[in-house]
Amino acid sequence: MTYNVFIDGAAGTTGLEIAERLSGRSEFALITLDEARRKDATARREALNSADFVILCLPDDAAREAVAMIDNDRTRVIDASTAHRVAPGWIYGFPEVSGHDAVAEAMRVSNPGCYSTGFIALIAPLVRAGLLPADWPYICHAVSGYSGGGKALIERFESDSDIAWRGYALQLGHKHVPEMQARCGLTIAPLFSPAVVAAHRGMVVEVPLHLAAMSGAGSPDALRDALAKFYAGSPVVVMGEPPADGEMLLRASSKGSDLLELFLFGDADGSQARLVARLDNLGKGASGACVQNLNIMAGLPETAGLQL
Ligand SMILES: NC(=O)C1=CN([C@@H]2O[C@H](COP(=O)(O)OP(=O)(O)OC[C@H]3O[C@@H](n4cnc5c(N)ncnc54)[C@H](OP(=O)(O)O)[C@@H]3O)[C@@H](O)[C@H]2O)C=CC1
C-alpha cells in the first residue's frame, strides 16, 4: 500500500525536514506543488483533498484555512502548528502520553509544540502517578536553537552572528502554555520562560522543583523511577545517561536527532530537584514527531524513517 501525502508548507523549515525523513520510503508518495503554485488556494485545495494524509507546516491562520478546505471525510491531517493543540475533536499527537491507539485511529492529530513536548514529557506522568501535585505553580525555563522560529528567525540569527542569547515572551503568555497546562492536567498555568541561543537546532527544557515545599511530592529517586517506568520500552523517549562531569552542553554543531532524553537531578537530602528534557526542536519537537505520528496512523512501525 502506498499512501499519498501532501505537506502544505513544504518549503518551510519543518516541511523540508519531514520530506527528508520520508524520502526513499516506498509506503508514501509525496504530492508536491511547484514554487509558483505552493500558495495558490485552488492548487492547495486540490492537493489537500487528493491526499490520504496531509501534514500542515504552516502558520496558524494558514493551518486553519487548510483544514477548512478539506471537504472529504477520508483525508487525515497532522497539524504541526499551534492552531489545534487544545481544540475539541483533535488528538494530541504525543503517542507516549496520549496513547498510541488514540493517534492510530485519529482523523485529526495536532502535533505538540517543541517546548511543550519537553515539559509534558516530564510533568504529565508524574502528576498522573500522584508524585507531583496538579495544583502547583510550575516554572519552566527553556532554550531553543534558532530554527525553532522558522525561516524568519533563521535569517535573523544567520545575518547577525553577534546574538548569543535572545530572551522572548517576556510579557508571559507564550503560545505553548495552554497545551502544557491542559495536557498535564494542571489547575494553574505554568510560568514559562523561553530563550533562543546561537545554535541552529537543539533544545533544553527544565522544570526546577522545590520538592520539600510540595505536599505529597515523591523523592528524586521516586520521580526518576516513575519516569523510567512510564517510558520503558519507548524507542523515542528515553532516560538520558546522567553526565559524569556534572554539566550538560548544547553544541552549536549538533546533528539532528528524533530522540527525547529525560534527566532528573536531585540534591543530597531530596528537597530539591531539576527535571530536564533534551531534544531537537526539529526532531521530536516537530518533524520527527510528525513522522512518528504518520507512521502510527498508517499502521507502520513507529520509528520508520526516524533518526534515533
Ligand atoms: N521550527 C520548529 O522548530 C517548529 C515549528 N513548528 C510549527 O510548524 C509550522 C511551520 O513552522 P516552520 O516550518 O518553522 O516555519 P517556516 O516559516 O520555516 O515555514 C512556513 C512555510 O509556510 C509557508 N506558508 C505561509 N503561508 C502559507 C500559505 N497561506 N499557503 C501555503 N504556504 C504558506 C511559508 O512560505 P514562505 O516560504 O513563502 O514564507 C513557509 O514556507 C508553524 O506553525 C510552527 O509554529 C512546530 C514545532 C517546532
Ligand SMILES: CC(=O)N[C@@H](CCC(=O)OP(=O)(O)O)C(=O)O
Ligand atoms: C524559537 C522559537 O521561536 N520557537 C517558537 C516555537 C516553535 C514551535 O514549537 O512551534 P509552534 O509554533 O508550532 O508551537 C516560538 O517560541 O514561538
